Amino acid sequence: MPHINDIALELKKIIAAQNVDYIEARLESGRSCRLGYRGRELETVAESASTGGNIRVLHRGGWGFASFNRFDGLKTALSRAVEGARLAGSGSSRLAGTEPVTAVLPKPRHNPQLLTLKEKKELLDGYNDIMWQQAPLNTSFIGYSDGYKTTLFLNSEGSFIEQSRADINLRINAVAGKDSTVEQSGISLGTTGDFNQIRGLEKNVAEIADKAVALLKAPRAKGGEYTVVLDPVLAGVFTHEAFGHLSEADFVYENERMRELMTLGKVFGTSQLNIVDDGTIPGLRGTYHYDDEGVGARKTYLIREGKLVGRLHSRETAAKMGEEPTGNARAISYRHEPIVRMSNTYIEPGNATFQEMLEGITEGIYVKNWYGGTTSMEMFTFSGGEAYMIRNGKLGELLKPVVLTGNVFTTLMNIDAVGSDLEMNQGGGCGKGGQSPLPVSNGSPHIRIRKCLIGGQ
């Protein structure tokens, strides 16, 4: 198999010769490793190697795309992408202008592929032992994955970018059961390849084992409207799900009604609310130098003092909306076209303390941690990993996990306090358009939301 750099040079000549509006190619080569425990057993140890690429063509507003992992069929892939774009296009091609970039970016500081399987296994074995010594569990799950990949990007405007990224993702779940009730508690974290950042979790691991058992006896919240306080992890998920996706311009640019709804300057929250997407923060999983269209990552204010001030763009959505590109076109791998995605999305810190947020709540719920979340633009649901009653300004008993739901627009307006304790959540990943999980991070300080709907009997 030829090296992807050789293929890239060959492609460079080929794409220059095509009579289409725009053409680009992306080549990728990577290795990854997975370890999976179920219960006490290390069940999955797997290594994988992946190499492949794609060619994407824009002609008269239509996109053709061909992906492959055999390089002997480059010409076929090229003609399919060109043919696809020619058939799909019937209008005019519009892409926001960017300066062509020629760059070989520095390699990531850490490469988890250089560690031995033995080192990875020893750390995880240790965590598993702690969980099982700590509490009577039904089962447990540990999912560890790491990867390192190099991507080459080139286009018909003369860009040629080589960048590499490293990634580690870890999720640990403890499951306890009694009779027909089963409860679980977990942690999820990620790093940009630095294995040391997932060391030292002994205390957290013991805590989730205890928590899973404690949840068996915890009462269930009564469903209905509450004032809720969210911890930074769950508030980060809320920011990503409920607002972040709404600011992705591909949902807006072709839709007159959405454009009206998302007019810049419109008030979305109180003056305390500031939301940012920033792909340039060192050490975060959503960080990159250039997106998959060769546009540099940047910091974009989405909401400033409660007002909508920006959104996330690809080159096409930026051109069609007459706005600046933001470097948010990302693809999960060479098998997919880049689409508008978040990077690191967070609520900027305010000045309320946790205690101040609890004050004045007669009956409310404090929700921490998360299972997941999803949105339909207008509505969202997200699930907390643990919850506590708040009564007369004080934290009360542990509750079984709750699902929160609501209307995005009303709920953003109902955020009435923003804490000062910003934390970024690096676990998991984002799914959109069949591309999951994309490394992103999200974050927030503690926030308080009035009138939030909690599911339950």
Place this chain on the structure above:
Amino acid sequence: MEHILKLALERAEAAEVFSVTDEEIPVEFEANRLKHIQAKQSSIVALRIIKDGRIGYAVSTDSDEPEGLVSMAVETAQFGMQAKYELPGPQHYLPVQTYDPAVELVSLEEMVKLSQEMVDAAVKANPEILCDAGAGKHTASISIINSNGLEAHCRSSLFTLGLGGSVIRGTDMLFVGDSLYSSRPVVDAGPVISNVKRQLEWAGSQAKISSKSMPVIFTPHGVENALIAPLASAFSGKMVLEGASPLKNRLGQQVFDPVLNIEDDATMNYQAASSPFDDEGIAIRVTPLIRAGVVENFYYDLYTAALAGASSTGNGNRSGGGLPGPGVNALVVKPGDTSFEEMLADIKEGLIIEHLMGADQGNILGGEFSGNVLLGYKIENGKIAGRVKNTMVHGNVYDLLNDLAAIGNDARWVGGSLYTPSIYCRSIAVAAE
């Protein structure tokens, strides 16, 4: 593949090579207009070995470098789990039809035309709608060979049609959609169009609903996104073995309403999930999971079956190219004899759930679900009163499915691996704003 097997056997006691090549050609409309035409080709080869009694596993996109693949597998085998099973020998397979050469012959122009028809019909039904729609053709070849003489080869084809639309007024958003899957070319977009038109009609006005318990009908889509995930996990031999399934000690017991029958069945000809063998080469067969409300079987792959003292049920599944684990092939909920109209007429005040958002986020292991009704309608005096909004439902799958009023006669495929009718449950907790 043979040379990879041979090379692996120089360093391991037993080996299995699994390879898939596939090609997918989707045509996609965005905002009512043709926007993307793609061609995706991919191939992977996975090697599972048993070395010094332990399992090793490696996957690569590159079958031209078998040495690298074997080295990765050997490295992982140092720490792999103990091989408590043997790789299967030659198998006898049912003659399941999975490939129709006509799929590859459908032209891009024809796929564009079918998609355009769906978009036009939706726009005609509601001029404000913006649609994403598309058609796709997909072919794959799977081969499995192992050192115990197993050789399994299967070619499959798949044709898909999908239509999704949104209607937005201020901050009020309505999402509708449907799709069709088949191993043969789909020439008629009619069923997708009529389902989307029905959704638009029923959601045409809004209805107020109050917080209380009431009867609920899950449409086939509703069954798929609200009820299936907890059931699929509870019947997994692995969950049972680990004690995480609420059904663990319930084999042979009446757990569900006697009208409920569910099987795992991927043996039907020309269905999206159909296959003669699973991802370990074990023959696919029909496995009854619930018969007249009684828990009949759990489903297993080789490894889990070995631990549980059971046999593989042909449910070895390699999602994402990983090691096989137990997974459902295709769930079939046996239809009843009640029509949808009869169910509707039976309800004075109730809810129809077509799409529940967030149902997969609660405590799935415990059978609980809690979600926002993204698309659902209120029933008043046996008639559809309109779409409900800002409404959450909460329940436990085991309680719901143990108190069924009826099972519909309107079974259909949803999402390619579920065949189900509408299910009418006596009571669900509704919380509304």
